Amino acid sequence: MTSANSSLYPVRRGKHKIFIGMAPGVGKTFRMLEEGHALKQEGIDVVIGLLETHGRKETMEKAEGWEIVPRQQIPRGGLTLTEMDTEAILKRSPQLALIDELAHTNVPGSLREKRYEDVQLILAAGIDVYSTMNIQHLESLNDLVARITGVVVRERVPDRILEEADEVVVIDVTPETLQERLLEGKIYATEKIQQSLDNFFQRRNLIALRELALREVADNIEEDAIASSPNGKFCNVHERVLVCVSTYPNSVQLLRRGARLANYMNAPLYVLFVADPERFLTKEESLHIHTCEKLCKEFSGTFIRVTNSQIAKAIAEVAEKYHITQIVIGESQRSRWQMFLKGSLTQRLVRLLKNVDLHIISSEKASSSKR
Template sequence: MLYDAREMKKDGMDIVIGLIETHGRKETEDAIADLEKVPLKEIEYKGKVFYELDVEGIIKRAPQVVVVDELAHSNIPSSKNKKRYMDVQELLEAGISVLSAFNIQHLESVHDIVAQITNVKVRERIPDFILQKANEIQLVDATPEVLRKRLIDGKIYKEEKIQQSLQNFFTLNNLGALRELSLREVADDMDEKISQTVIEPIGVKEKILVCVQYSSTAEKLIRRGWRMANRLNAELYVLNVERENIDSLSASKKQTIEEWKSLTNQFDASFVLEEAKGRKPADVIIEVAKRLQVTQILLGQSARTRWEEIRKGSIVNEIMRQTKHIDIHIVADQRV
């Protein structure tokens, strides 16, 4: 990223540094020494002073290109925008091109895969549409051995964090798996861009319906559904069926629904909230599926015991019985 920034300056482009986290690394400081830097914005919070990207200052300066580091960063609570990628959206809307970078573990759609690989739940994430809107994507590739050497040499973190990082996140196995994940994501992006240039035969457009309930796997199902929809260039819908009146839901349930809506919106999908009104959940799902003309339904593994299925019936079996022309995907809890 910094090499590209210097090359752009050599080519006569008006490029500035909006924010670069050097972490005290001389190598990084030297790399940006000759580039103009827009001063950071001071923000006081809880008696301390913090420094964030000065969006207004950059827009006033109006360069052709601005370099913004740590795209997944969460801004200080009193900031205008909650996340740095939202700052970047403002800059883009102002007609300023942005050069940025992030690590694969910060991409929203691969959150569950990364957690499975590393046993670490990454809190700071960016929505996939940010990546999809990029004019150009470059994979900065390095072998796990090279990355670990950079860490040991103090080129990634300060000395006090090195040993802990080597033993936890920066293991050879983790880095190897994350590298493979990065390669696949870039390959998928290239395949999608190529497919958009090909005239496809007229046919039924795929539509995917993800059904969520109050369980720990709900958000994982939404991400899984989006990855399917993205590969199939399909429309995505997320459905929650409520047995009780929506207005009488508890505060915690309403909060959960808002979180589902937010994640659904990040994937540019549609959230559907339906009251059962005395109907069986399976009947509501079938009705919505037919109304939306979906071609695939994604369900989590049933929480009902075998005895409950005998007494109340199997939701999955009922849906399959009444939807002969819809593909049904049942995702096991450990695979979501």
């Protein structure tokens, strides 16, 4: 038997597209309306489920002529507050609903505590949703954002909401452009401008928040690429640095050089030692490798130890497994006659590696980098 509500809850789940930015005023809502309008022009049934213009002229103009689902009126302590009317959106059942401020906390007494919970219900009903949020509202970044800005964000969205989204789009502007918009009165009222510039909208805060937003979406893109690529082969989005150490004394300097490269690229550091299965390390060599491992941990790196008689092959396998983009090796300690007979490690790596940059550090350079 088909229930009366079955038409509201088809099998297909709605698609969710999130427009994310580093701060208020980057243009998330404007872009959402722009894309919604383009779809409307193509004949898609689009409505505004909830819109917050914050008095911004360009946003209000962009919303003119739209069908807007009326807000729910909620009496509260002698006042009448408004919230998005989720049930009305479900009843209207458009193809696409535009819903602003995903992290919003609903008025106490509402059926659901958070707006993202309302969005989940709408998606479950087979309705596509475009929504907006700022990076500082992401749950896992809460402590980091507090350290950067000095502001503890109370309204938060679980990471799974972003992970489950069908598409995440970063609306990116430079910190300078955002500060200009603020000074022009396009984000907040005049009386709030200087206070905002002195606090949340400081340039250093905006630079850090912008990097967080771009990095978060890059993470999502890379995870999707890994999941959808055959054999896990894909073009890396993030840099990853692998330093190859050996029993030679210059490995410590090599590791420091690689750690600086990783720090410069804001990339994770991996350190690899390939042990020869046909020989045991001396006590001195074992202590040396242990020193390299300790130093790797001091640099917050990941130390990897494998056993393989074919060093180049082992390095290539580790590089593929960890999606390495940069490899740091020392200059060959072999004589020219040995390299002529057996070939150099560098030559073999070049043949085995694809889309990986190889940094060959000479003993002199490695030594000069010691601090």
